[in-house]
Amino acid sequence: MSKQLFVLSPDDVYFPDPINSMEDPEGLLAIGGDLSTTRLLQAYQQAIFPWFSEGEPILWWSPIERAVINPAQVRISKSMAKFIRHTSLTVTINHAFTEVINACAIPRKTQAETWISPAIKNAYKKLHKIGAAHSVEVWDKEILVGGLYGVNIGSVFCGESMFHQQTNASKLAFIALCQHFSRYQGQIIDCQMMTPHLESLGVVANTRDDFIEQLTQYKNSITAKSCWDKQKITLL
Template sequence: MNSLSYLNHLPHFPDPKQALTDPNGLLAVGGDLTPQRLVEAYYQGIFPWFNEDDPILWWSPDPRATFTPKTYALSKSTHKFMKKCSWRFTINQAFTDVILACSAPRKTQQGTWISSDIQQAYIQLHQLGKAHSIEVWDKDELVGGLYGIAVGSVFCGESMFHTKTNASKVAFAVLNQHLVKHEFKLIDAQIMNPHLENLGAIELPRYDFLSQLKQLRNQAIDDKTWLTQEVRFEF
């Protein structure tokens, strides 16, 4: 087992291949959540994940949960639902509201890893044009959404939420459609869970994920990709 690295004030990380096997993917401890460090982390396939009372923990798990953006095949029930619903969808219109909603504890959880420090760090990334959100609205009520980081033609998903049934599934479908339109090649969903598996995520060995990331992270994306906008879902 490799030894754990402790970060200093510099934004550099150890090679992700040096991450521990137990706990799976833990790579480094400490550092900070400055935009420079966060951008460097995602560029290398590393992300922060820690409880509010813990030091900052940095991860690169093996395997990695991923999606390939494609014309999204909704389940029959969700497709039928969307045909009837009058929800509308936006990009980057309410990033702060989305991350706040994602930070609310789930019914099965006592707390949240999206602490106030995490919220402020990613809001700052959003203001710098690095972090983005998808919003689902029922009239003027925000009922679902997700947020993440764009690295070249890779979208690194962080969290999603819903307050009405199907709203997080719909948010992911809207994201997927948007990424296909703008020629993104990979969605990083980090760690597999039942919800991601139901959405169609597959696991990639870390070596394969990092190889794809290295090829895609410097690809140029249209400057208009992440303009604040309302979008239509195309069936």
């Protein structure tokens, strides 16, 4: 029996069980609702995230495969380790959230458009303002050259997007996030969908069921507030 797309009510933040997500397109669970902070946090706590193009209705996804990493197990190649030892680039947390999400929204060379619409940017800026969304920045002196942003749920960090304007800058941001989050007993970083870039850094393909089990275990863990204070990250 084929599965049907759920239409969300604008009056509450209920989400259907992710097991009901569609097979084609794979992982699509629901349509509609809004991008309020309450609804977004409810979604992330259930392994659901929004992804849609500008002009489309809001689409909510929970793919059957999930790309995740234990931050303590980030993989650093020999060439990247050498780069880290010699680079003059610096890495910070929460110094430039708006600039990072704006940079992530610029379409890649292979893309005609971006899914990070003005509505998405505004929604995640609100999450940042309440201390739920965070950015990692890579700087070449005073110039922002790479970074990433995402949402923190307990001891789980749900990565949303990353960018680079210099070679290795996004890798540096990801490795810095892993090392820093691990120091604060972070357990899982959710990368949503696997790419060769993420796989090279040690990200593995997990099942949605296993990810939901991990999320249930860790989403109520308390991460020290100082984890997300504005600060510089020193890489090991």
